[in-house]
Amino acid sequence: MRKLRLAAADSWVMTGRNMAHVVRSPEEIGIYFMLPITFVLVFGYVFGSGMQVPDGGNYREFLLPGVFAMTMLYGMGATATSVAHDAQRGVVDRFRSLPIARSALLTGRSVADLFRALLEMTVLLVCGLLVGWTWHRGAGYALLAVALLLALRMAMTWIGIYVGLLVPNPDTVGTIIFPLAFPLTAVSNVFVAPELMPGWLGTISEWNPLSATVAAMRELFGNPGLAGGSTSWPAENAVALAIAWPLVLVAVFAPLAVRRYQRLSR
Amino acid sequence: MAEHAIVAEGLRKRYGDTYALDGFDLTVAAGTLHGVLGPNGAGKTTAVRSLATLLRYDAGRATVCGYDVAREPHRVRGAIGLTGQYAAVDETLSGRQNLVLFGRLHRMSKRAAGRRADALLERFGLTEAAGKSAGQYSGGMRRRLDLAASIIRTPRVLFLDEPTTGLDPRSRNEVWDAVRDLLAAGTTVLLTTQYLEEADQLADRISVVDAGRVIAEGTADELKARIGGDRIEIVTRRAADLVAVAGLLERITGTAAVTDPDTRRVGAPVTDRVAALTEVVRALHAAGLTVEDIGTRRPTLDEAFLRLTADRTGKTEVAA
Numbered sequence: 001m002r003k004l005r006l007a008a009a010d011s012w013v014m015t016g017r018n019m020a021h022v023v024r025s026p027e028e029i030g031i032y033f034m035l036p037i038t039f040v041l042v043f044g045y046v047f048g049s050g051m052q053v054p055d056g057g058n059y060r061e062f063l064l065p066g067v068f069a070m071t072m073l074y075g076m077g078a079t080a081t082s083v084a085h086d087a088q089r090g091v092v093d094r095f096r097s098l099p100i101a102r103s104a105l106l107t108g109r110s111v112a113d114l115f116r117a118l119l120e121m122t123v124l125l126v127c128g129l130l131v132g133w134t135w136h137r138g139a140g141y142a143l144l145a146v147a148l149l150l151a152l153r154m155a156m157t158w159i160g161i162y163v164g165l166l167v168p169n170p171d172t173v174g175t176i177i178f179p180l181a182f183p184l185t186a187v188s189n190v191f192v193a194p195e196l197m198p199g200w201l202g203t204i205s206e207w208n209p210l211s212a213t214v215a216a217m218r219e220l221f222g223n224p225g226l227a228g229g230s231t232s233w234p235a236e237n238a239v240a241l242a243i244a245w246p247l248v249l250v251a252v253f254a255p256l257a258v259r260r261y262q263r264l265s266r
Numbered sequence: 267m268a269e270h271a272i273v274a275e276g277l278r279k280r281y282g283d284t285y286a287l288d289g290f291d292l293t294v295a296a297g298t299l300h301g302v303l304g305p306n307g308a309g310k311t312t313a314v315r316s317l318a319t320l321l322r323y324d325a326g327r328a329t330v331c332g333y334d335v336a337r338e339p340h341r342v343r344g345a346i347g348l349t350g351q352y353a354a355v356d357e358t359l360s361g362r363q364n365l366v367l368f369g370r371l372h373r374m375s376k377r378a379a380g381r382r383a384d385a386l387l388e389r390f391g392l393t394e395a396a397g398k399s400a401g402q403y404s405g406g407m408r409r410r411l412d413l414a415a416s417i418i419r420t421p422r423v424l425f426l427d428e429p430t431t432g433l434d435p436r437s438r439n440e441v442w443d444a445v446r447d448l449l450a451a452g453t454t455v456l457l458t459t460q461y462l463e464e465a466d467q468l469a470d471r472i473s474v475v476d477a478g479r480v481i482a483e484g485t486a487d488e489l490k491a492r493i494g495g496d497r498i499e500i501v502t503r504r505a506a507d508l509v510a511v512a513g514l515l516e517r518i519t520g521t522a523a524v525t526d527p528d529t530r531r532v533g534a535p536v537t538d539r540v541a542a543l544t545e546v547v548r549a550l551h552a553a554g555l556t557v558e559d560i561g562t563r564r565p566t567l568d569e570a571f572l573r574l575t576a577d578r579t580g581k582t583e584v585a586a
């Protein structure tokens with residue numbers, strides 16, 4: 001118990017360190033917000049205005065929860081890059097020679113990135129409202145949807161941390177994250193309803209963790225599901241799946257990342 | 267506290283085909299400063315990083331403050347401070363932020379960490395640069411910040427891997443003073459260095475390391491004595507006289523003389539330096555040889571070092 005409390009304290013100090021990094025290099029903040037803003041504007045306007053919607057629903061309303069989730073997914077790249085930079089820094093030697101919880105640097109990173117995600121989320125929602133998207137089932141459900149989005153981000157953060165520790169140098173992060181993230185967004189319900197895809201692709205798309213969160217958000221925000229009412233299990237249980245997937249991903253990738261970190265330069 | 271603050275027995279660490287450590291032994295008495303000397307690639311950094319729990323050694327046994335390095339790394343970390351060969355500070359954060367961060371990680375309160383940071387910044391002449399990013403520090407400033415970071419909480423054992431490399435004389439003195447203060451407070455120090463003068467000045471005992479193994483160990487005086495005592499050194503006026511002078515010197519001292527044509531120097535070890543010197547001067551006079559300079563001198567630690575490492579690598583010693 002005492003150990004856990006100390007580990008939490010160490011992680012909190014590390015979180016503060018990562019936040020201080022953001023404050024000391026404000027140009028990075030600009031870069032963080034570029035992504036959500038361009039995603040909403042580009043996808044919301046370009047696709048949102050051009051697409052015909054078969055069931056008469058608003059495509060922009062359909063699209064935006066997907067764009068929110070996509071932003072969370074690509075946030076993995078920023079996490080991986082920071083971690084890869086950190087792993088190269090000499091300061092990691094000092095962290096590793098201190099009598100602190102070994103996971104502190106990584107948990108500190110994940111908490112700091114969650115704060116960062118909160119800011120991104122605010123930008124996303126504001127941009128969304130500006131382009132005409134909104135929630136229809138009240139603030140309570142909307143907040144729940146945001147919580148699910150944060151859960152997804154948490155999972156992506158731990159995958160990002162693991163990837164960041166695997167790559168030999170920070171410049172290669174992009175070349176790994178993109179092929180990882182792109183199929184995940186393409187084969188999902190972000191742009192097209194899975195029911196409209198060929199059978200097996202539709203199944204993959206429905207079980208995709210990204211799709212789970214997006215479907216749950218559409219349900220909770222009251223945004224159209226497009227082609228409406230799939231009766232498959234993942235579609236019916238979107239919220240449960242949107243809770244389960246992040247938990248599973250964190251349970252797999254957090255221990256992998258911590259173990260990898262402990263073996264750095266041994 | 268254990269009588270020996272650091273013990274290493276037969277440490278081995280392999281990278282591919284090379285053994286960075288190849289049966290490395292070390293014993294450091296508590297409260298002393300132990301110097302580790304060795305040429306580039308000898309394994310000094312590998313030894314320090316292994317003892318500081320950053321590297322896992324392949325074989326052997328090591329304890330620090332009585333804690334087994336491999337089995338109780340967390341306890342070892344609680345007892346040590348480390349200044350590595352390359353500064354381990356956060357380059358994005360300011361100098362003060364760095365020290366506060368490490369103080370907090372040592373479980374100090376915010377206030378205590380702040381006070382300690384200010385005191386250390388003052389002590390290492392970094393007060394003015396306290397708010398600047400460590401990334402903008404000069405190499406020497408960064409090293410001082412690094413040392414400050416490793417003594418935030420007075421460690422029982424401090425590892426210093428070439429702490430004064432690249433420092434100007436004033437900064438070097440600051441570092442030496444800090445090290446002496448720590449020693450006075452009872453800290454045990456393991457210091458690697460390229461500067462033999464540094465080891466000569468600070469170290470109670472010295473290990474000379476080459477190819478991953480200790481090839482000589484003792485006090486500075488013992489190491490100097492090991493390569494012979496005093497030497498007679500003669501600088502001839504003309505290079506042509508070298509052979510004659512060398513022959514004369516060898517006849518009187520009964521030892522092999524070393525000649526260096528470039529500097530017109532001849533040198534040979536002697537046992538009774540005053541008697542030998544008198545005899546050589548008389549003989550030179552009798553032979554009608556004029557010399558530019560003549561004298562006796564003790565070997566420097568540099569010579570001891572070159573001699574000891576040359577024996578192993580088979581290189582010939584540079585004439586002193």
Ligand SMILES: Nc1ncnc2c1ncn2[C@@H]1O[C@H](COP(=O)(O)OP(=O)(O)OP(=O)(O)O)[C@@H](O)[C@H]1O
Nearest residue numbers: 281284285286304305306307308309310311312313
């Ligand atoms: N990560 C590594 N991978 C491969 N070889 C390594 C690694 N680290 C050290 N070595 C090798 O181990 C040997 C010892 O290196 P080490 O850095 O311990 O030497 P050193 O005595 O500290 O040298 P220097 O005076 O240059 O700092 C060298 O031959 C080096 O090439």
Ligand SMILES: [Mg+2]
Nearest residue numbers: 310311312351
């Ligand atoms: Mg070294």
